[in-house]
Every structure is written in structure tokens, then in C-alpha cells.
Amino acid sequence: MDKIALVVGASGITGSNLAIKLIADGWDTYGLARNPNREINNLKPVAADLLDLDGLKLSLAEIKPTHVYITTWMRNDTEAENIRVNSLMVRNLLDALSVRQSVVHVALVTGLKHYLGPFEAYAKDGFLPETPLREEHPRLDIENFYYAQEDEVYAAAARDGFTWSIHRPHTVIGQAVGNAMNLGTTLAVYASICKATGRKFRWPGSAAQWNGLSDVTDAGVLAEHLIWASTTDEAKNEAFNVVNGDVFRWSRLWKRLAAYFQIESLGFEGTICPLEQEMKDDAEVWRKIAVEHELKETNLSRLASAWHTDLDLGRPIEVMTDMSKSRKKGFLVFQDTEDAFYKLFDTLRRSHLIP
Numbered sequence: 001m002d003k004i005a006l007v008v009g010a011s012g013i014t015g016s017n018l019a020i021k022l023i024a025d026g027w028d029t030y031g032l033a034r035n036p037n038r039e040i041n042n043l044k045p046v047a048a049d050l051l052d053l054d055g056l057k058l059s060l061a062e063i064k065p066t067h068v069y070i071t072t073w074m075r076n077d078t079e080a081e082n083i084r085v086n087s088l089m090v091r092n093l094l095d096a097l098s099v100r101q102s103v104v105h106v107a108l109v110t111g112l113k114h115y116l117g118p119f120e121a122y123a124k125d126g127f128l129p130e131t132p133l134r135e136e137h138p139r140l141d142i143e144n145f146y147y148a149q150e151d152e153v154y155a156a157a158a159r160d161g162f163t164w165s166i167h168r169p170h171t172v173i174g175q176a177v178g179n180a181m182n183l184g185t186t187l188a189v190y191a192s193i194c195k196a197t198g199r200k201f202r203w204p205g206s207a208a209q210w211n212g213l214s215d216v217t218d219a220g221v222l223a224e225h226l227i228w229a230s231t232t233d234e235a236k237n238e239a240f241n242v243v244n245g246d247v248f249r250w251s252r253l254w255k256r257l258a259a260y261f262q263i264e265s266l267g268f269e270g271t272i273c274p275l276e277q278e279m280k281d282d283a284e285v286w287r288k289i290a291v292e293h294e295l296k297e298t299n300l301s302r303l304a305s306a307w308h309t310d311l312d313l314g315r316p317i318e319v320m321t322d323m324s325k326s327r328k329k330g331f332l333v334f335q336d337t338e339d340a341f342y343k344l345f346d347t348l349r350r351s352h353l354i355p
Contacts, residue, residue: 003231004102005029006065008050008093009072011037013176014109014169017219018069018226019043025227030063033072050089056096064102067230068093070149071109079118079143087148094156105230107165108153109222110146112319114168118144119311132322135168135239150239157237165229166239167222170321171312173340174219175347177302183216183312184344185353186304190275191261192354193282196289200266201258203250204275205313210251210268212318215243218340224333225326234329243321245334250313257341272314276306293355303353 005022009015010031022029023042031037036045048059050072070090076082090108097103113119115129115137129137139147150166157164173184194201203210225242229235251267258265279300286300297303348354 003027003067004063004065006032006046006060006063006068006097007043008032008068008070010040010043010045011035011176012071012179013172013174013182013219014222015069015071016040016176017174018071018223021220021223021227027067030065032059050092051085053092053096056092057099060096064100065097066102066104068097068103068106069109069226069230070106070153073145073149079120079145082118082145083143083148086145087152090149090152091156094152094160098156098160101160103160103162105163105165105236106153106157107167107226107230108149109167109169109226110149111168112170112321113144114146115140116315116319117142118146128317131318132320133241134322135241135325163236165226165235165237167226167229167242168239168321169217169222169242170214170319171216172219172222173216173337173344175344175351175353177297177353179305181308182303182305183309184341185348186275186306186309187257187341188261188345188348188354189286189300189304190279190306191257191263192289193279193285195261195263196355197285200264201254201261202266202273202278203254203268203313204273204278204310205250205268206272206316207268207270208316208318209313210254211249213247213249213320214318215247215320216337216340217243218335218337218343221245221333221335225331228331228333232330235326235331238325238329240326240331241321241323242326243323244337244340245323246337247320248337253338253341256338260342260345274306274310274314276310279304279306289355294352295355296352 011033030044032046283300290298
């Protein structure tokens with residue numbers, strides 16, 4: 001059977017890295033987005049709005065994907081609106097594809113908010129799970145758009161007969177511009193601003209995150225995991241955590257990241273110092289840095305997502321993720337996290353996104 005992939009959200013961190021990997025592995029690969037990624041060689045762009053069912057049907061009319069990878073979402077002001085919009089996006093997509101009956105597997109990327117709660121109640125008392133986080137942890141008794149997205153996949157799978165997989169990464173580390181959740185690039189931009197202005201690289205988060213154990217997910221590992229689960233019989237119709245496979249403490253890594261940029265770091269000093277506040281007046285500073293170094297992106301908000309970095313680093317508990325389920329089923333890919341950050345920073349420099 002020919003493998004024809006439809007990557008939904010191919011302009012984001014997860015989608016773009018997945019598309020590159022699929023193409024390298026010989027897949028016929030389409031990338032769907034409102035503003036399609038046209039920089040990846042051999043990726044076939046599909047311009048479509050997931051909220052416009054009629055337009056979506058037209059855009060997908062001549063495409064018969066065997067494997068669908070849903071890597072996108074849309075942020076809204078409330079969780080109720082997140083649920084309405086993001087479930088509708090998944091429903092419209094799978095309804096539009098149902099006509100052709102070509103799909104054999106759908107992979108949905110969500111994340112650790114499955115366990116930690118949605119933005120409105122993120123990692124708050126009453127919603128704190130036991131760590132390491134495990135897939136069998138029951139759903140929280142609270143509204144969560146990840147649950148709504150999953151339910152849309154389950155319903156369409158029952159109707160159309162395809163298999164599915166759910167992928168729950170921790171913070172994804174990889175290159176993308178205009179991404180709503182981009183901790184790695186946010187820290188690279190913040191460090192570059194610190195270097196240009198002589199400011200210290202100040203830890204913005206909590207004591208629990210500074211001192212506790214954590215993990216993250218390299219975009220390359222996530223891409224491998226998506227392909228593995230969608231093509232491995234033992235992994236189908238399952239939900240999986242996916243992280244690099246190591247753990248670290250920010251109290252060590254923060255100093256190492258500062259050393260990469262040759263700047264002075266400042267650790268936890270007794271109170272949270274949100275990065276969103278630290279960077280609130282840096283738009284013009286970044287524009288000047290970008291002009292001076294002839295960088296591709298002068299708009300700070302297109303690169304940095306301080307609000308999301310604050311959510312991650314401000315959590316009141318250490319957060320690490322159990323990977324036993326994937327390991328037992330044969331997924332053995334590993335990525336050293338410190339190397340993942342350096343690899344990202346090197347890539348951002350080569351791409352002329354940081355000085």
C-alpha cells in the first residue's frame with residue numbers, strides 16, 4: 001500500500017519536523033495549513049481553514065491520504081471556546097476525509113495538559129496529578145479541549161474504521177516561526193536580548209521547577225514517535241506519552257544554556273519573575289537586534305511565546321513523564337535534552353533567526 005501522509009499544521013514545530021521526516025522516509029506528503037509551509041522540499045502544500053467545512057472539502061477533494069497527523073490547535077479566550085473551536089476543527093477534517101474512505105490511521109498530538117489541566121486551571125491545587133505522569137491516569141473532572149479532540153477522533157474511527165493513536169509530548173523543542181508554544185526559541189531570543197543589552201539571564205519560574213526533575217520532547221523524537229505508532233500494529237488504538245527519555249534539573253541546565261550564549265545567569269531568588277513581564281518592553285529592542293544582524297524575523301511576537309514559557313516554568317510541581325508504555329512496545333528512540341537545546345540554537349543561527 002502506498003503511504004500518503006496528510007500533516008495538518010505543517011507550519012508548526014511538530015508538523016514541519018514531521019513532514020521533513022516523512023519525506024526523507026519516502027512518503028508522499030501533503031501539508032495542510034491556513035498559510036501552508038512552502039519552504040520544505042517536496043512537501044505538497046494544501047491551503048485550508050479547518051473551521052470552513054465546505055472550503056476544506058474543496059481543498060481535499062483530490063487527495064486520498066492513508067495517514068493523517070493532526071498537529072495543530074487554535075487558542076481562544078476561554079476553555080469552553082477552546083473546546084468548541086478545536087473539536088470542530090478535528091470534526092470538520094475527519095468529515096471532509098470520510099467521503100474518500102482512504103484513511104487507515106489518524107494520529108492526534110495533544111500534550112501534558114491532559115494531566116495538568118487546561119490553561120484556566122493549569123497545574124493548580126486540586127488538579128495536580130502524581131508524577132511521573134502515566135497514560136492510565138484518568139481524565140480530570142474539568143473541561144479540557146484535549147479530551148474533546150480525542151473524542152472526535154474516537155467517534156470518526158468508529159464510523160470509518162481507521163485506527164488511531166494519541167501522542168502526549170511534554171514541551172516540544174524545535175524550530176518554527178509564529179508558533180503559539182515555543183519554549184526553546186523563546187529562551188534563545190531572551191538570551192540574545194540579554195546578551196545585546198547586558199541583562200542577566202533571569203530564571204522566570206517557580207522553586208519547584210528550578211529544583212525538581214523535568215523532561216521535554218525534541219521535535220525529531222516526536223516525529224519518529226508519530227510515524228512509529230501509525231505504522232506499528234502493537235501501537236495502534238493507544239495513547240502514548242512521548243519525551244526524550246532523560247530527565248534534568250533546570251537549576252543545572254539554565255546555567256548551561258546561559259554559557260552557550262556567553263551571558264550571566266540568575267537562578268531562583270525566592271519569587272517567580274514572569275518572562276512575559278521581563279520581555280514586555282523588548283519588541284523594539286528585538287527589532288533593532290534583528291536589523292543589525294540581518295535576521296529574518298523582526299517581530300518579537302512571531303518568535304517568542306513568553307506566556308507559555310511562564311506556564312511551563314511556573315508550575316508548582318516537578319513534572320516528568322513515564323515512557324514505559326512506548327518502550328515496552330518497541331519505541332527506543334532517545335535524545336539527550338541538553339544536546340537538543342544546543343541543536344536548536346545552532347539551527348536558529350543557521351536560519352538567521354537569532355544572532
